[in-house]
Amino acid sequence: MQYTGHGGKPLVERVITDKAEAKKKIAGLKTMPASRQMATEAIGIAYGFFSPIEGFMKKADVETTCKKMELTDGTIWSIPIVYDISDAEIAQYGLKVGDSVLLTYDGNPLAIFDIEEIYTYDKESMAQDVYGTKEEKHPGVKRTYNYKDKFLGGKITLVNEPKVREPFTPYFLTPRQHRQKFAEKNWIKIVAHQTRNVPHSGHEWLMKHAYIAAHGDSPVEQMETMGKAISGILVNCIVGEKRVGDYIDEAIVLTQDELRKSGYFRADIHMVTMTFWDMRYAGPREAVHHSIIRTNLGLTHHMFGRDHAGVGTYYHSYQAHHLLMSIPKEKLNITPIYVLEWAYCPHCGEVTCIGLCGHWKELQKFSGTKIRSIIMDEVKPTRLIFRPEVFDVVMEASKKYGFGSPFVTQEYLQKAKPAFSIEPL
Amino acid sequence: MAETYPINIWINEERFNSLQNAGLGKLLKEELAGMKVLIVPCTAEQRDKVLQLFPMAKYDAATTKSIELLPKKVKDQIYDMVVKKKSLDVMDDFIKLVEKG
Ligand SMILES: [Zn+2]
Numbered sequence: 001m002q003y004t005g006h007g008g009k010p011l012v013e014r015v016i017t018d019k020a021e022a023k024k025k026i027a028g029l030k031t032m033p034a035s036r037q038m039a040t041e042a043i044g045i046a047y048g049f050f051s052p053i054e055g056f057m058k059k060a061d062v063e064t065t066c067k068k069m070e071l072t073d074g075t076i077w078s079i080p081i082v083y084d085i086s087d088a089e090i091a092q093y094g095l096k097v098g099d100s101v102l103l104t105y106d107g108n109p110l111a112i113f114d115i116e117e118i119y120t121y122d123k124e125s126m127a128q129d130v131y132g133t134k135e136e137k138h139p140g141v142k143r144t145y146n147y148k149d150k151f152l153g154g155k156i157t158l159v160n161e162p163k164v165r166e167p168f169t170p171y172f173l174t175p176r177q178h179r180q181k182f183a184e185k186n187w188i189k190i191v192a193h194q195t196r197n198v199p200h201s202g203h204e205w206l207m208k209h210a211y212i213a214a215h216g217d218s219p220v221e222q223m224e225t226m227g228k229a230i231s232g233i234l235v236n237c238i239v240g241e242k243r244v245g246d247y248i249d250e251a252i253v254l255t256q257d258e259l260r261k262s263g264y265f266r267a268d269i270h271m272v273t274m275t276f277w278d279m280r281y282a283g284p285r286e287a288v289h290h291s292i293i294r295t296n297l298g299l300t301h302h303m304f305g306r307d308h309a310g311v312g313t314y315y316h317s318y319q320a321h322h323l324l325m326s327i328p329k330e331k332l333n334i335t336p337i338y339v340l341e342w343a344y345c346p347h348c349g350e351v352t353c354i355g356l357c358g359h360w361k362e363l364q365k366f367s368g369t370k371i372r373s374i375i376m377d378e379v380k381p382t383r384l385i386f387r388p389e390v391f392d393v394v395m396e397a398s399k400k401y402g403f404g405s406p407f408v409t410q411e412y413l414q415k416a417k418p419a420f421s422i423e424p425l
Numbered sequence: 426m427a428e429t430y431p432i433n434i435w436i437n438e439e440r441f442n443s444l445q446n447a448g449l450g451k452l453l454k455e456e457l458a459g460m461k462v463l464i465v466p467c468t469a470e471q472r473d474k475v476l477q478l479f480p481m482a483k484y485d486a487a488t489t490k491s492i493e494l495l496p497k498k499v500k501d502q503i504y505d506m507v508v509k510k511k512s513l514d515v516m517d518d519f520i521k522l523v524e525k526g
Contacts, residue, residue, distance in 0.1 A: 344457055346458070364457050364458070366457070367488045369485050369489045370489055373435065373493055374435045376494070376496070376497060377434065377435040377497055377500060378437075379436065381457065384458040385457045385458050385460070
């Protein structure tokens with residue numbers, strides 16, 4: 001079945017699954033190793049997470065992405081997907097326009113890269129356009145400045161599918177597999193919850209809020225019977241480059257899943273998957289990018305809360321909402337659901353939306369830092385704030401995968417195995 | 426102390442009971458649906474010293490306005506000193522203890 005992706009274009013799938021055919025196609029090609037960053041993005045391109053993009057972007061597309069937030073054909077696009085390379089590497093591998101090279105990863109074949117263009121781009125101007133700042137302490141800007149001096153543009157074809165390690169294996173689904181799962185579940189309305197967090201009940205309520213909003217004009221009868229739901233929540237965890245102090249990805253994926261396993265969400269309305277993507281912390285532009293990815297996964301709605309994909313004080317709390325609101329509906333085929341913060345109100349005795357309850361002075365807000373501090377002190381929080389089963393999973397993940405910490409440490413960065421590997425073909 | 430830069434020590438049930446029994450329950454504050462926290466004040470000098478002695482720690486100026494990310498065993502030591510001294514005024518003693526090694 002041919003699916004439709006972002007921009008109303010066919011979902012991109014550039015993957016050779018037949019090993020014999022793959023071997024034939026790569027025979028005699030020049031080879032070049034890809035960095036983890038570039039391999040991650042090549043995989044994303046090939047499976048169609050970034051549809052309609054079929055390869056690493058050429059200069060004209062980068063330029064319109066930066067300046068107008070669209071591709072040269074007018075499709076909304078917010079973050080350049082580029083392959084950086086140095087002059088020394090170009091000489092070393094003898095690369096020229098028109099070449100097809102075999103990208104390798106872990107020393108094994110990964111993808112065929114048809115080099116259609118070799119170009120330069122002003123990195124400061126790219127940073128300013130995408131991130132709204134040139135400050136190197138912004139992690140996305142830093143990544144941009146770290147790009148080598150040239151870029152390669154051209155199509156990508158995956159010849160060897162990644163092997164995703166435990167405990168991530170069951171959570172990695174391609175866009176096609178996402179859509180097949182949704183069809184099995186008979187989900188018609190599916191709302192995305194973007195996360196790189198272990199969930200406290202504030203997060204849980206963001207999801208419930210978005211679910212209720214998305215489901216609002218549908219018949220409720222289906223919801224009465226387990227297994228008949230026609231709307232679902234897809235928690236799509238972003239797995240990629242980590243910074244010290246982030247939650248480890250294992251804890252994120254497993255705790256999100258625990259919310260359903262422990263019944264906080266019914267089994268037929270909730271599902272957890274992951275997408276490989278290095279967070280750029282581009283705030284509003286990253287929110288647009290997340291919408292594009294989730295459109296490609298086949299979702300109909302996307303929850304956006306406070307400070308979506310932001311960092312430091314570069315963006316206002318709800319700047320992402322405003323950028324999304326400025327995009328014409330027909331250009332982004334997913335309905336955003338804008339959600340205010342939820343907090344604990346001691347007066348109401350419950351977790352409530354801060355836009356509903358009038359006891360503003362009494363509200364106890366969920367601060368990520370506070371929750372981290374509680375977890376680090378190994379104190380089991382009250383169940384209204386943090387589900388006990390989720391806490392237990394955090395502690396287990398910390399021992400099993402985090403070298404004793406649920407947060408990324410230098411040790412984790414050095415010793416944790418990458419989430420995917422490329423095996424011999 | 427005009428402005429303080431506190432260390433928050435979250436208290437589990439067992440510690441809560443022993444603080445109550447020692448008559449120190451009044452030192453605790455309630456947050457997030459009834460969680461108990463011991464807020465140990467620091468002056469600006471003490472804060473800087475703590476951050477220097479424990480480089481993994483951070484002063485969170487944006488949200489909590491407190492010293493965060495101190496390892497549990499460091500906080501355990503501070504907690505023990507509070508209980509022993511029956512007072513929150515322990516940071517000078519604590520810093521001296523750490524500096525002595
Ligand atoms: Zn209230």
